[in-house]
Amino acid sequence: MGQIPSIPHVLLKLIEACHAVDVSFEELSDIIQKDAGLCAKVIAVANSPAYAQWNDVKDFNRLLVVLGLNTIKTIAITTAVHQFFSQFNTEMGRWVGGFWRHSLSCAYAAKLLARLTGYEPADEAYLAGLLHQVGQLVLLKKEPDQYPELLLNAQNDRELTGLERELFGISGNEVGAQLVHDWDPDSMLGDAVLYQREPAEAVIDTPRLVRLINFAHKLSARAEPSEELMHEAGVLFGLSQPVIDDLKAEMQNGVAKAAEGLGIKLDPDAQSGQDFCADGEEVRLALAHKVREFALLDGVERHLSGSPELDDALLASLQDLRILFGLSRGVCFLTDPAMGLLQPQANNCARPDQVVEFQLQLKPGRSLVADAYLSRKLKSSLDPYTAEHLAVVDRQLIKLLDAEGMLCIPLFTEQEGVGVLAASLDAADLQRMQKQTDLLLYFAEVVARTVYHRQRLTRGREEALAQERELKQGQIRKLVHEANNPLAIIKNYLQVLSIRLGNESGVQDQLAILSEEIERVADIILRMRDISPPAEILQGAVDVNELLHDLVGIFRVSHFTTREIKADIRLDRSMPPIMTNRNSLKQVVTNLIKNAVEAMSSGGVLTVASRDRVNIDGTQYIELLLADTGPGIPVEMLDNVFRPVKSGKGGAHSGLGLTIVKNLISDINGSISCRNRREGGAEFTLHLPRILEKK
Structure with a gap:
């Protein structure tokens, strides 16, 4: 359409x-x-x-x-x-004008007839009348030279249908019916468009909307009502000639007023193909x-x-790409300068989860997407030379786009490049795209500008938060340092007191308890250094499976390949999005995967699994599992794995990340557990409340 x-x-x-x-x-x-x-x-x-x-x-x-x-x-x-x-040229413009006049006439006639015969809703009849010739407009667009000649040669609707099928293999009303049916398969709109050219006797027992459009189509023709048309009015609705004459006059008056309001001058005596030029x-x-x-x-x-968000803006740009250029599917790749990659950020493909796997190196010749970015030029896979040298990754993307080819549109602002928009492209689109190159590049600049500003705002927010966190962490470190001084003094005095009092068992036991409690207070204060200031917990619908896929895809390129680590992904596809904090969950999974990668320095397998509807004490949770095949967690550390512990390297090792993981999980009302597997390796299990978004 x-x-x-x-x-x-x-x-x-x-x-x-x-x-x-x-x-x-x-x-x-x-x-x-x-x-x-x-x-x-x-x-x-x-x-x-x-x-x-x-x-x-x-x-x-x-x-x-x-x-x-x-x-x-x-x-x-x-x-x-x-x-x-x-x-389009003047001749085609006149034909388009004629179709507009006939469609609007049919719409007015259908609405008037619906009210006259008590059909509700009359607006549905109007819409069906307006759309009843969309199929013919499609055929006119397809063959602007041959179709007008065919329209002039056809003596009646039956002959027109035959000529259309002979030229296109399908009739105009069949094309229109399919388009309308795709929108509303449950109504009679499609059938009304399909059977508009049938004789009255053939549709006499059909639902009223079909009969309304059948008669309105014939009434809206230029010729004065014939005896045959009057006969059909009687057969279908029991209407007399005076009623039909009044109906046609009111229809013509409505069309004339509409045309006047639009600044269109209609010639009431214009013949077919000689209407105003649209x-x-x-x-x-x-x-x-x-x-x-x-x-x-x-x-x-x-x-x-x-x-408001970057992903929303990118999806909106894909929608605009479809509206403006007719390119129905696309993938927005954004640059990651630090890793030298183009990463998929948003897409409207039929299988969006598979697109996440594509992490494209920013190197010449590695992919058409990268070449478009590096050359700052449009790249089409349908170009004869390019088609012969497509990389495997390009062919996979074309398959996911469900198209004959792919058009790669670089996204650059005046300041810098931000990514590439890879869009579906069929051979039928190619010539049209070539004519609209300037427009396409301007569209790309608008998208690039939007992405650039969104990224700057995001970076600004992150930097401000980081500065605030650093300031608070500095204050916490200062307090920890100040608190440790008197605690150390108290501990020293306890030791001196213990020596002076000798071996009096009762007193020594009490001093030991005091010393142990002082040690515990010191440990609590020390742990404060590793706890980030609590951030505002922002709840939103999170597709956990998609988040896991995204993170595994990133680590696959940046860590797994070089360390010979394989990923075993087992996701419960029935699991719906849940209400939780996306950033917190993302940080948790990132930390756990990082730990697993470090544990498998000589290679191994990372298992990532999800499971829906886990019942714990009568409450529904979703379950996430991350397991590695590394050496596992030392037995002596298992009891304190989520607390800062003494590191084998010496000193207070408070940067393991698992303390942060535990705190983040607690903040989103979840739980985490770990164990060593019999076959080797560590396994972490997360349970998150199964809270769904309220529609």
Whole structure:
């Protein structure tokens, strides 16, 4: 639906309305529902995976509320951009104008007829009428030279269907029915579009919406109502000629008013193919002005800026990529300069968890994605030379993108490069993308700017938090030092007192208890040095399986390969996201994996597993398990593994990380245990409360 042409006049109205103060969704709906192309685009976006949870919303006005004003603005402006960069000739413009006139006429006729016959909801009939020729618009877009000739040669609907099947292998109403059915498979909208050309006798027993569109399609033709049409009106609805005449007059009046409101001059006597040009010079200039004024700066950029987190902004950019360029799937790779990698940060692929595995080296020739970044140029896998030299990783990415090829778009700001956007690309898209290279690069700059600013804000927040933590840690160290001085003095006096009092057993026992308690106080104060200041526990829905996959993927590239460590991943795919603190859990898993890697200096196997619905004392938990094949934990340390202990290196070894792990797990109301396995190695088991997000 994304490539169905729209009427520029409607686009102008919609863009102006989107930028008006206090515009209502009813106003936006009224404008959008005057153009089949715009309606189709709204439906296509609403039917995308991002809005899957609202797939049961079929009322068009409610659909706009679900999408939100920012998305509607993006659809309007990106459609205007597409229209501006893919103008059609005068002849095709007249045919598009004719289809618009017929579709709007059918929509008005269907709504009037629905009210006349008591069909509810009448708005559904209007929408079906408006969309009833989207299939023919698709065919016109596909064959702009041959299809108009076919339309002129067809004497009636039956002959037109035959000619369409002969040229395309499918009829226009079949194409339209499939598009509409994909959006709303549970309604009769698809059937209404499919059977619009059937004779009245063939649809006499069908549901009323099918009959409404069948008759409205024929009534909205240019010719005056014929005897055959009057007969069909009687057969389908029992309506007389005066009623039909009034209905047609009201329909024509509605279309004329709509056209006048859009600045379109209709010729009531225009023949087929001789309508107003939908892409005239005047309206093109006006559209160009709007494109310059609002296009990407106010569309895509505003859409991205409305996403508070980096991942949300990247997913929004993939949605914009689909709306603007028709590239349905993509992966956003961001640079990790420290590791020299391009890492997947966000994607809308069918199997998103597999994309996490791709950690791409920033070296020439290693992948098309890296080459695009290093050359700062668009790279297409469909380029003949490139296609012959694709790396295996490129072929895997193309498979995950579910496309014939892949277009790699470097993301650079004026300051620096931030990553690469790898998008699905089919041969049919290639020529269109070549014509839109400048637009594509500008889009990439907008995305790159958004990523750059988000990363700067994140770094700024992290630096501020780190400084605050360092300040507090400094204060804690100072207090520990000050507290240790009097404790040491007290301990020394106890020793002196013990010597002076001699071997009086009762007194010596009491002094030993005092000395032991002083030792315990000193140990508690010492442990304060290793406890980070408590951070605010931010709860959010966390996909624990995805988090584990991400972290294992990062360690696989940076640590596992060089140490000959293999990862055995056993995740419970039925486990839902839980409400917890993502950063705390990420730090816990990172520390445990680091410890496991250090324990397996000569190679081994790291097992990472998850399990849903573990019942402990009547409470539901999820279980995470991390195990290694290293030497295990020394027996003498098992009792104190989560407390600072004396290190074999000498001194107070308070930096093991397990103290922090225990504190972080406690902060999120979880628990952690460990044991040595019989077959060798250490095993850590975590239990986290199974709290689900409230819808």
